[in-house]
Amino acid sequence: MNTNSNLYTVIYTTIVVVVVAAVLAFVSQSLKARQDANIKAETLRQMMAAAQIKPAEELYATANADILQLYADNIEEAYTIALDGEKNGSLSVAADNIELIDKLKPQNKAILSEGEATLPVYLFKSGIAVIPIYGAGLWGPVWGYIAFQPDCHTIAGAFFDHESETPGLGAKIKDEAWFREKFIGKTVEWGDSPAFVLAKNAEETGATNAIDAISGATMTSNGLNAALNVWFGAYSKHFGLAAFFGMLAGHQASDAEKTEEE
Amino acid sequence: MKLKETILEPIFKSNPITVLVLGICSSLAVTVTLKGALVMALSVMAVCGISSLILSTLRNTIPGRVRIIVQLVVVAMMVILVDQILKSFEATYPIDKQLSVYISLIITNCIVMGRIEAFALGNKPIPSMLDGLANGAGYGMILIIVAFFRELLGSGTLFGLQVMPAGYVTNNLVILPPFALILLGCIVWVQRSIQKDLQEK
Secondary structure (H helix, E strand, C coil): CCCCCHHHHHHHHHHHHHHHHHHHHHHHHHHHHHHHHHHHHHHHHHHHHHCCCCCHHHHHCCCHHHHHHHHHHHEEEEEEECCCCCEEEEECCCCCCCCCCCCHHHHHHHHHCCCCCCEEEEEECCCCEEEEEEEECCCCEEEEEEEECCCCCEEEEEEEEECCCCCCCCCHHHHCHHHHHCCCCCECCCCCCCCCEEECCHHHHCCCCEEECCCCCHHHHHHHHHHHHHHHHHHHHHHHHHHHHCCCHHHHHHHHHHHHHC | CCHHHHHHHHHCCCCCCCCCCCCHHHHHHCCCCHHHHHHHHHHHHHHHHHHHHHHHHHCCCCCHHHHHHHHHHHHHHHHHHHHHHHHHCCCCHHHHHHHCHHHHHHHHCHHHHHHHHHCHHHCCHHHHHHHHHHHHHHHHHHHHHHHHHHHHHHHCEECCEECCCCCCCCCHHHHCHHHHHHHHHHHHHHHHHHCHHHCCC
8 A cells, every 4th residue: 555645644644643632532521530639639738827727738648538628627617709799609518528619720710800700709617718810920820828817917927839931930939938927027008000019129118018029030020919819809898898807708697696695 | 572571671771761772751851759740650651551452453454544544543542541530639739830831741752643553453452452551661760760860959858758867958950850860871871781782783
């Protein structure tokens, strides 16, 4: 057979590509559930590291099943809010059926287009509330979790992650503990713009909502700063009100019930 | 060529890293920890061996003009499969995240395409697979030697377990990529003093 004829080449390459595509689609489908479980456990680790449940290294050394249990033991309530700050859903927190909003990209789109968003708020038993942030870094998405003290105003902790920022430069947002620790004790000015500043020499101004950017990683720092402000903006109605009353809506209700019981 | 030579040559006499000087970039990037180096070594062995097997089986049917493209498609498929499998297990998921792009970049590793082009397309499937595995093993062996010294001196640990006595001050130079190049140079030096025929006049 003449393997160099045009017809043979076209048919051959078509068959090879179709077969390879079928194999990859099949494998991707059959492994999806396992991969999702790993992603969920990783999300929970990052949220709990931000909420100061345990240090990040310890959480990363813990098995997936124990992470699910640890979350279930420590979470008070998880719910979603719309852009107007009103609660529009709740997320299950039972250990065998933990619901998370871990696809942040569509939520980010909804915020930017002012569409219908379901933004998660994870309220831990310690009174600390965790919210996600998401945006574009230099090479790919950057995201993270910011934990607030019960006053809904002071940052209790943070954890950042990225898909493909430059190792040694932009990747420091995840790799270097000192970077995320800088956020502890800073405050967010709800309703004000910009709510948070991540820039060169920003700490010198003495502002409580400013942090120095990472040198050599300007694009990543700018992207993270934009992500913080876009998402803080989306939560500002809900948290601004909560900061005014000194507690989140979820806590308020449960406290009222307790008073009635007494 | 005899099977024994097919297997032993790439591991010592014509090692892909120290003699052919292929796959240098990934050997600088993934040798900070032994775990990462081991997973990378096994991944390259799997990709190299199975791609060689598949392409050697197809070698008489592949149209000459699109030969490289067919090779690329098969190697890319293997790399994606390895990446997907690493992501699916709890034990390998964090290592896959740590190795990040370097798993996907196995496709650009010259060893894989080089062995397919030089060996698999001209030999029977079984010897081709062994050649692929042996080249992956030769690459992996160097990776593990380099990672052993980098993790021991740079973090004071082996496979994440503390082995250096308490109070050992970790050496930051060892963590940085240039030190891998220095170590590679030392390995090449040792090999060339043992194997005199490799020395240039």
